Amino acid sequence: MLLFLISISITSTLYLRTDRFTSLEYSNYIYITTDDGGFLAFNPEDSTWENRTIISGLFSNTTKDISIRNDTIWVLTPGGITLFNRALESINSLEFNPLFFNDTNPNTIVLDSARVILGGETGLQWFRISDFDNPNRVDHIDYGFNIFDILPLDTCYFLGTSKGIYKTYAFSNTDTVKIENLHNTYTLKKIGASIWAGGSWGCKNVTEDSAAFSLHTVRQIAEIDNKIYIATSGGLYEYNGGWDSLSSGDVRGVCKPDSYDSPLLIVRGEGFFTLSSTDYIRPPGLASNKVCDLTQTPDGTIYIVHRNTRRVSKFDGKEWEILNRNNEWGFPGGILFNIESDSEGRIYFGFWYWNIVPILYQWKADEDSFPQPIELPVPAGTIGGMMVDRNDDLWIGAFAGATNDWILKMHRVVGEEDSLLWTVYTDPSIKWVRVFAEGAKAIYGGNSPTSGGAGIHILSPLGSVSNVTGNLGSSTVSIATDLGYDIWAGLENNLVHISGDEIIEVFYASNSGLLSDKVDGLAFDFQGGMWCYHSGEGLSYRGPEGNWERFRGFSFVEGDDVTYPLHFSQSHHLFIGTYDGLYEVDIDFNIPEDSLKYPGTNVYPNPFNVNEHDALYFSSSDLLNKTIYIYDIYGRRKGEYQTSGDYLRIEGVDLPSGLYFYVVKGEEGVVDKGRFVVVR
Secondary structure, rough: EOOOOOOEEEEEEEEEOOOOEEEEEEOOEEEEEEEOOOEEEEEEOOOOEEEHHHHHHHOOOOOOOOEEEEOOEEEEOOEEEEEOOOOOOOEEEEOOOOOOOOOOOOOOOEEEEOEEEEEOOEEEEEEEHOOOOOOOOOOEEOOOEEEEEEEEOOOOEEEOOOOEEEEEOOOOOHHHHHHEOOOOOEEEEOOOOOOEEEEOOOOOOOOOOOOEOOOOEEEEEEOOOOEEEEEOOEEEEEEEOOOEEEOOOOOOEEEEOOOOOEEEEOOOEEEEEEEEEEEEEEEOOOOOOOOOEEEEOOOOOOOEOOOOOEEEEEEOOOEEEEEEOOOOOOOOOOOEEEEEEEEOEEEEEEOOOOOOOOOOEEOOOOOOOOOEEEEOOOOOOOOEEEEOOOOOOOOEEEEOOOOOOEEEEEEEOOOOOOOOOEEEOOOOOOOOOOEEEEEEOOEEEEEEEHOOOOEEHHHHHHHHEEEEOOOOOOEEEEEEEOOOOEEEEEEEEEEEEEEEEEEEEEEEEOOOOOOOOOEEEEEOOOOOOEEEEOOEEEEEEEEEOOEEEEEEOOOOOOOOOOOOOOEEEOOOOEEEEEEEEEEEEEEEOOOOOOHOOOOEEEOOOOOOOOOOOOOEEEEEOOOOOEEEEEEOOOOOOOEEEEOOOOEEEEEEOOOOOOOEEEEEEEEEEEEEEEEEEEEE
């Protein structure tokens, strides 16, 4: 249906682990800082969450402190300050220029009547609020100790520091005096006429030298309904002449919104709950920012596995859920490195262990059961990569140590759930295969960069191994199949186009639109456009006609055995897994009306009910001598049909229930595309 594309634009959403809370501020909404989950806002009226990240204007996903003045929220991160309005729209920002700021990673921010005051590793910095857009003068004083909190009073300031509690009037060495030798004081609070302080040493009323508490680290002190509460590493406590324990957990903040009848506290790693209910209100987001792999089941649900946890993230397009939160599935250890799913909704988990224990599990997500181990036919200790092909066969790259490598094909016998047939591929050239792609007649597997071995293997259905000819020169980082079943492989220093066993094109940044020579992730969209992810750079796009576009941005995190899975969802959104979160990219192809050259194809009946209909029809006034390709939601070709008139009749449709895409091609290329549903 497209003659050409004028331009492409993208918008991105970044999903992070958001439950590593560090502090809380309450002002109608509850505003929360996190270790690496950005800045959170919780609406206590309807228990909804919003998340702001580097995509929203933050300088880092680590948020250090929040200060609220009128209707402006000042969010401090390493590298700068971002201002948001109450609608959580970014309205201004200030990047810390090291020419003016001697500390570009301060801990805390407060605003007095005229100044922005920052406390950090060695002292204080301040500048006038009116100079926010151009702070070419930043005053500072170096105390030689770390400042964690600043409490402005009418005539002075109290400082919570690594060396104790200090009092200052004009931010000078001569008028700054220590009033308490309480090292690592993290929080200060004025309640009535008294100053309260808390830190690694506990809590006390500093003014009256009373109400001492020393059981846990204190992160926040709050006055609610004339009662004093402390949020501590060991739970929430209330002061009634003595300290009463009200909860357990690492409590990072407490407040009482008008719509609640008891205090609302936030527990690090969990979420909100009230003292009258222990059901957590959990923030949306990942189980970990380190995304190893992801898959989408036929019902549209995305499942994600992570480098540093055995938890699994589940996303249905609207809501997040963390599975196996407390390892109730009983995984014995190791890295949950791979995940794949088949057309029946069966999910496979592959582990990176380095020792011989169960490393492959299967699970039906729609069943109330736990994943079950599958025994491999070889003594492998690690699964490096997996792929499910269009026949629902599972391909596995497995190895044990540095010398024993296999590629395995697992075929499930139809009608016999527990009957598995294995094909074992061995060859000296196989080295830690982590990425697979499906060609027209064979499977392709690429050696991992960690192995130090170059090579892309061609795996025949009968069990033989051959290799792509030519000098690849480096290991395979990513690999994918285009709509014509040619193979594209991102190597460590170039991108290659493979047909059969031959390299037919080689791309570098110097001779193409690639952002860099190294392609960390690779995927094709429903039009045949190729998307290349470059860590720390962005996305390169090559259209079906060979045109290139570049989209800069995205995060960069180094690490051993980093994987960058790319996946197009059923809604044609591109998901990119990184070690700094999961990106969802909404692609707008900006199709102008005058580029439509085809009247469109009718598909009927749609939905197609296998039990009610005998044939599926495609019809159009201009369908003569066209080819219609049918793909499932994974991009796997399920059928290819030649037309000889203005309609095509397909009898005996043998497709499982689900969503399918069709592409109509003529001599001039793709002329139409669409979708239909099969119901059984």
